[in-house]
Amino acid sequence: IGEIRRYLRDNNPIRVSRSLRDVAYKALQVRDALVHRYAREPSVRQIADELNLPREDVVFALDAIQEPISLFEPIYH
Amino acid sequence: MDTGTPGVKNSVHMEFPSLPENVGFARASVAFFASQLDFTLDELDEIKVAVSEAVSNAVVHGYPQGPGPVVVDVSATEAGELVVQVADRGTGIEDVEQACQTSFTTRPGERLGLGLTFIKEYADRLEVTSRPGEGTVVTFRKRPQPAAVSQG
Amino acid sequence: MDTGTPGVKNSVHMEFPSLPENVGFARASVAFFASQLDFTLDELDEIKVAVSEAVSNAVVHGYPQGPGPVVVDVSATEAGELVVQVADRGTGIEDVEQACQTSFTTRPGERLGLGLTFIKEYADRLEVTSRPGEGTVVTFRKRPQPAAVSQG
């Protein structure tokens, strides 16, 4: 799954607006900070709380920087 | 709608035509819903992959001739488990056991036959029921894993 | 499900109990669906506000006694318009015209009476139909604005 994350991060052909990218970037930063602080993987809910954003906005932004419909079996080529 | 089902804390019912663009909609919507449980980002990614695979299957295999209805039901149980059900009324599957085998596909050359394998891998439990000519129901369950101590 | 309705390109039907946490779900899911049309991020934010207000109203005013079913239908027309309908089977509204007036609320002190005003402001068109005891249907439509030349 770490590989999936990397794949998703490296394969991002679609244009994603600056501010969505910012939210996603901050979410990943906060995640790292929380991992550091508590020595375990935080939940999305904790990340959103820390950022003071609705959970869905964090999920939305992270989804926007990913995109492929299906990692393994794209419908479109 | 499961307002009153015992053991169910919250649930959403969704229906949409089996258009490729709705694979992304289903993936994101289930992830929005799932974020009310204590999933990590990696677990959420696993959920997204599982939803994508199940809905892609409905689009590609369920309705090869053109769009038909896909129904997605998601719920959060009182015990903190996510239950996702993806149903179509399409072609159905002749042999479910075979369909679930790694690398089995009825479209060799074009597809990899890994979709159901990934769902099985990422979910705690997978159930597939299907009847040829009547459609397919894929149900998977997943619970947030108790926090592992991270390797610094 | 509007697979075949003329003029409708894509549509999603959603149902969920009127729990406060589902306001966020509806807001995000509709915004995600809307992103298949050419809305700017600002327009998507306006859509999010409108959906939040409509669904909050169903939660707060439609079902003051406890959760009941909320139905959200979203579609994208061939002409590129987003149509959002939020329906409940709750208390209904005595006087719709009055309810739509800025600052009118049946819960003064507690609420501001701006929800429907915001929807009217952000949508191209708003329609509210309601019958006391039967429920309320709020429908709004919005099209992406033709791109303005950006100020350097």
Ligand SMILES: Nc1ncnc2c1ncn2[C@@H]1O[C@H](COP(=O)(O)OP(=O)(O)O)[C@@H](O)[C@H]1O
């Ligand atoms: N919803 C469905 N409707 C009909 N057949 C399906 C459905 N889902 C899966 N199948 C069958 O199961 C097989 C294996 O599915 P999967 O593991 O996702 O691999 P793939 O999609 O790459 O073929 C498919 O090739 C198809 O024959």
Ligand SMILES: Nc1ncnc2c1ncn2[C@@H]1O[C@H](COP(=O)(O)OP(=O)(O)O)[C@@H](O)[C@H]1O
């Ligand atoms: N879904 C609904 N069911 C019942 N009454 C509603 C609904 N939506 C709006 N109303 C009525 O319309 C009034 C105005 O709504 P709104 O402009 O959103 O302001 P507020 O929610 O702050 O009161 C509400 O106070 C309520 O009386």
Ligand SMILES: [Mg+2]
């Ligand atoms: Mg597949």
Ligand SMILES: [Mg+2]
């Ligand atoms: Mg209101």
